[in-house]
Amino acid sequence: MTTIEERVAALEARVAALEGRAPEPGGEVEESGKLVYGGHARFGGYRWSWEMARPPGWLVEQPAGPMAAVLAAAGHPARLRILQLLVRGPRPAAELQTELSPASQGQLYHHLKTLSSAGLVEQPERGVYRVPPSAIFPVLAMIAAATDVVHPR
Structure with a gap:
């Protein structure tokens, strides 16, 4: 089960990606692309x-x-x-x-x-x-x- 901190970090990373900016340091970022x-x-x-x-x-x-x-x-x-x-x-x-x-x-x-x-x-x-x-x-x-x-x- 994920902690609330992990869930918030994931949400922050998703919002940052949608806004076209880099996530804050410490947030988890999914590596993707090619x-x-x-x-x-x-x-x-x-x-x-x-x-x-x-x-x-x-x-x-x-x-x-x-x-x-x-x-x-x-x-x-x-x-x-x-x-x-x-x-x-x-x-x-x-x-x-x-x-x-x-x-x-x-x-x-x-x-x-x-x-x-x-x-x-x-x-x-x-x-x-x-x-x-x-x-x-x-x-x-x-x-x-x-x-x-x-x-x-």
Whole structure:
């Protein structure tokens, strides 16, 4: 059975929501809603369509370690540039090397290994790299989110 204090707090939260204002601190708030991202894109002869919806409460409860590994892998300027190039379609390592000069071949492979370990890049054939199809829109969403932080509307 709920106490009178719990019932009053719930009512205050509902009234605040109806009035379009935040409830007073200490009042219980039901977490609801969803974060949605997705879209359609055509890159390098490929067509992509994606829509993902996640509840905010679920997102903030996910273990930080695996997500931090993905963000750390993408967070290096050279690796982010590699993702920008590969999101358009597969590319040979030699082509990536040309785009990333003056990075050494060893540096390129180090970055590719880091991105591969995080699940952001795969090697479908010898010497060719790509963003896995399941990661195309998550990578674009990361780039979009970072852009929105740098250039808020």
